[in-house]
Amino acid sequence: MGFLQLLFNGIVTGTIFSLFAISFSIIYGTTKVFHFAHGMVFTCGAYFTFVFHVLVGMNIVPSILLSMVFTAILGMAINLIIYEPLQRRKAGPLVILVGSLGTYISLNAIVCLIFTSNVQVISAGTGSVFTLASVHITPTQVVVIGIAIVINCFLALFFMKTEAGLSIRALGEDSELAEIFGMSPRKIKYMIFAIGSALASIGATLNALDIGTVDPGVGLHALLVCFVALVVGGMENIPGAAVGGFIVGMIYHLSIWRIEAKWQQVIVFLVLLTVLLVKPEGLFKRKKGKI
Amino acid sequence: MDYVSYVAVVICIWVMLAISQNLVLGYAGLFSLCQGAFFGIGAYTSAIMYLNFGSNIFVSAIVGAFISSLMGIAIAMPSLRLKGDYFFIATLALQIIMFNLFVCWESVTKGPLGIYGVFRPKILGMSLNTNISYFLFALFFVFLCYYLSRRVCNASFGLTLKAIREDEVGAEAVGKNILKFKVLVFVFSAIWASLAGTLYIYFIGAVDPFAFTLEESIFILSIAIVGGMGNLRGSVLGAVVLIAIPELLKFAAMPESIAHQARNLIYGVCLILFMMFRPQGLIGEYRME
Numbered sequence: 001m002g003f004l005q006l007l008f009n010g011i012v013t014g015t016i017f018s019l020f021a022i023s024f025s026i027i028y029g030t031t032k033v034f035h036f037a038h039g040m041v042f043t044c045g046a047y048f049t050f051v052f053h054v055l056v057g058m059n060i061v062p063s064i065l066l067s068m069v070f071t072a073i074l075g076m077a078i079n080l081i082i083y084e085p086l087q088r089r090k091a092g093p094l095v096i097l098v099g100s101l102g103t104y105i106s107l108n109a110i111v112c113l114i115f116t117s118n119v120q121v122i123s124a125g126t127g128s129v130f131t132l133a134s135v136h137i138t139p140t141q142v143v144v145i146g147i148a149i150v151i152n153c154f155l156a157l158f159f160m161k162t163e164a165g166l167s168i169r170a171l172g173e174d175s176e177l178a179e180i181f182g183m184s185p186r187k188i189k190y191m192i193f194a195i196g197s198a199l200a201s202i203g204a205t206l207n208a209l210d211i212g213t214v215d216p217g218v219g220l221h222a223l224l225v226c227f228v229a230l231v232v233g234g235m236e237n238i239p240g241a242a243v244g245g246f247i248v249g250m251i252y253h254l255s256i257w258r259i260e261a262k263w264q265q266v267i268v269f270l271v272l273l274t275v276l277l278v279k280p281e282g283l284f285k286r287k288k289g290k291i
Numbered sequence: 292m293d294y295v296s297y298v299a300v301v302i303c304i305w306v307m308l309a310i311s312q313n314l315v316l317g318y319a320g321l322f323s324l325c326q327g328a329f330f331g332i333g334a335y336t337s338a339i340m341y342l343n344f345g346s347n348i349f350v351s352a353i354v355g356a357f358i359s360s361l362m363g364i365a366i367a368m369p370s371l372r373l374k375g376d377y378f379f380i381a382t383l384a385l386q387i388i389m390f391n392l393f394v395c396w397e398s399v400t401k402g403p404l405g406i407y408g409v410f411r412p413k414i415l416g417m418s419l420n421t422n423i424s425y426f427l428f429a430l431f432f433v434f435l436c437y438y439l440s441r442r443v444c445n446a447s448f449g450l451t452l453k454a455i456r457e458d459e460v461g462a463e464a465v466g467k468n469i470l471k472f473k474v475l476v477f478v479f480s481a482i483w484a485s486l487a488g489t490l491y492i493y494f495i496g497a498v499d500p501f502a503f504t505l506e507e508s509i510f511i512l513s514i515a516i517v518g519g520m521g522n523l524r525g526s527v528l529g530a531v532v533l534i535a536i537p538e539l540l541k542f543a544a545m546p547e548s549i550a551h552q553a554r555n556l557i558y559g560v561c562l563i564l565f566m567m568f569r570p571q572g573l574i575g576e577y578r579m580e
Contacts, residue, residue: 034376085567093375094322094579095570098516101509102562109556113549220505224387227380235376262395269384269391276381277369 004135006253012141014249015148016210019203020222021229021245022155022238027196029236030172031189034093036100036223037078038200040107043219045071045201046208047115050122064205068198075197076190078103084186111216119215122208144206151202152242159238168192172236224265228272234282243284296422300494302534303429307436307487309514309526311480316512317520317577318444319476320456321370323382326511328389329481331503332359333488335393338406338498348412352489356482362389363481367474386508393500405499409492429490436483441523443479452476453521456577506555513558517565519575528573533558 020042027035048070052063082103086096129136159165170178171188179185204222208214225248226241233244248268255267275283312326336355340346346354366385373381393400400406411419412428419425443449451472454462463469492498510533518529537554545553571578 034379082563089567091566091570092579095566097322097376097379098512098579099563099566101512102559102566104559105506105509105555105562106559109552109559112552113556116548224383227383231377231380263391266388266391266395269388272384273381273388276373276377276384280372280377 002134003257004133006257007250008135008137008141010250010253012144012210012249013252014246015145016203016207017225017229017249017252018242018245019148019151019199019206021226021233021241021248022152023196023199023203024223024226025230025236025238025241026168026199027192028230029238029241030168030192031083032093033083034097034100035078035196036097037082037103037107038196038226039219039223040104040111041071041075041078041197041200041219042204042222043111043214043216044074044107045197046122046204046214046218047111048201049205049208050120050214054120054122060209064202067205068201071201072194072198075193075200079190079193108216108219115216117216119213121212122214123212140209144210147202147206151199155238164191168195224269228268230282231272231280232275232283234284237282237284240282240284244282293422296426298535298538299426300422300429300490302530303426303433304487304491304494305511305514305534306433306527306530307483307490308511309518309530310436310440310523311483311487312511312515313518313520313523313526314440314444314476314480314483316515316579317522317525317575318449318452318456319473320577320579321367321473321477322375322379322579323366323477324379324505324508324512325366325382325386325389326480326484327503327505327508328386329359329362329484330488330491330507330511331389331393331500332362333485334492334498334502335400335406335488336485337489337492338409339399341409341492342406348414348489348493352486355485355489359481359485359488360478363477364474367477368470370473370477371470383505386505390500390504393503400500403500405497407497409496409498411496412493425494429494432486432490436486437523437527440479440483444523448472448475453577510558513562516572517561519572520579521577522572522575525572525574532573533561 024035024038027033027038045067048067049063052058052066053060056063058066082099083096086099091099123140129138131137159169167178167183167188168191170181170183171185171192175185178188200222204218207218207222225245228248229244230241231244232247233240233242251268251271252264255264259267308326308330311329312323315321315323333352333355336358337348337351340351340354362385366382369381370378394403411425413419414428417424419428444452451462451467454467455469455472459469491502514529514533515526516529517533518527519525537557540550540553543550565572
């Protein structure tokens with residue numbers, strides 16, 4: 001494949017990955033919960049869309065919206081059933097992480113029991129491919145980039161201008177101070193889980209439409225992308241995570257240029273280890289007070 | 292009887308893995324999720340040594356242990372700088388890289404198909420072709436592993452590890468070389484996981500990468516956690532409970548794929564319930580933070 005084609009594919013995958021990373025970073029940066037079960041939130045997001053779009057036969061737009069609602073409910077349910085009771089028992093971060101791992105394994109088993117672990121086809125074919133300067137572009141890819149841009153603008157406005165967005169940032173900055181100012185951390189946390197999970201659903205759905213299939217393993221893949229993006233972009237830093245996700249997507253595709261595709265994941269994780277060893281605070285250091 | 296001793300061998304292998312996880316997590320307080328990778332290195336090294344050089348089980352075990360202890364050193368070195376979630380992600384990265392290596396490095400590991408044709412070893416002129424004889428052989432290694440780990444953990448080495456777990460700065464202030472202890476415990480733990488891998492490959496006779504996934508590492512973690520951390524008897528108990536009980540599912544006449552998922556569901560729910568109601572595990576001495 002030509003370099004330009006890889007560059008374009010990298011941009012498409014990069015925008016999807018940055019959605020993944022944002023959805024994880026919103027939760028991790030503000031509630032400080034290492035939400036490993038987010039991996040299954042991705043999977044369920046993709047499967048909800050699969051159910052509404054393919055099994056029920058609804059149009060794609062309402063099925064994505066319904067999937068966002070259901071995934072948001074799932075995210076809030078995980079917070080209600082797993083994290084809140086653990087935090088009420090004064091559990092430390094490691095205990096919460098193990099609880100999250102348990103949630104991940106259980107949800108994975110449930111999805112496999114319902115849908116089997118086979119690959120399911122979600123979109124038939126790629127539609128009419130058009131070519132621009134020797135780069136093949138599918139309509140799905142255009143839609144992916146469009147939706148990603150809209151969501152990023154919307155998120156930036158949300159975190160800068162609206163009261164809800166500002167209160168989420170306040171909670172991430174200093175939860176005690178936020179409480180003193182009369183905010184309810186509990187309510188804000190539910191809001192965070194709802195937003196993060198809904199975003200995960202969009203990301204996972206776009207990814208599924210881009211590659212055309214869903215299987216229970218997509219969530220883990222997306223989660224691993226999140227970790228790399230977070231480490232590269234700096235933990236707890238939403239724009240950093242977005243850029244990190246984009247970089248991971250680019251590495252994914254540009255590495256194919258010279259190296260066989262099967263080594264993609266190894267390369268990405270070697271990048272992760274290198275960044276962890278050399279610059280553990282991430283490439284983009286966050287100033288206090290910024291998002 | 293043959294089936295019972297089959298399950299007993301499986302329990303033996305996972306007792307060793309759980310002890311290896313317990314040494315790192317329960318004693319040193321390092322949250323690692325890469326025991327499956329060490330397990331895989333042991334299994335693959337032994338299989339390759341056996342098929343390419345015809346080496347006997349002891350030589351393969353030593354070579355496997357050597358390679359995985361090198362990996363152990365590599366992952367323990369940054370543990371001074373990387374704390375909490377960061378260290379967890381680093382070990383996760385090692386686990387993913389090793390799994391991909393097993394899948395992708397086809398000229399050595401035969402890729403996703405795996406390696407076949409490793410036969411049971413002969414010890415002192417006796418072939419271990421029955422499950423019972425292999426069980427006795429594996430039991431010897433479990434005792435060795437348990438005894439040595441116990442000796443080490445009750446000695447000043449183990450006490451220092453516990454001190455580091457509870458208060459790293461304090462341990463450093465009384466003159467302990469933290470890095471040395473962390474590296475040593477990782478090497479020690481990697482050796483046992485790799486030995487478990489050697490026992491596994493000679494027992495099953497075939498190996499493919501899907502035995503060493505992230506799920507496997509989480510499973511090893513759940514045995515160590517359910518049994519109890521900071522207590523070696525806990526690891527034995529955890530392996531017996533978490534392997535023997537799901538084996539009973541096989542009698543419930545479920546298809547293999549459903550039984551596999553049901554097993555995973557049990558492990559997951561176990562992890563959640565233990566974290567909520569008994570974070571130190573059944574007979575653990577260490578409460579994670």
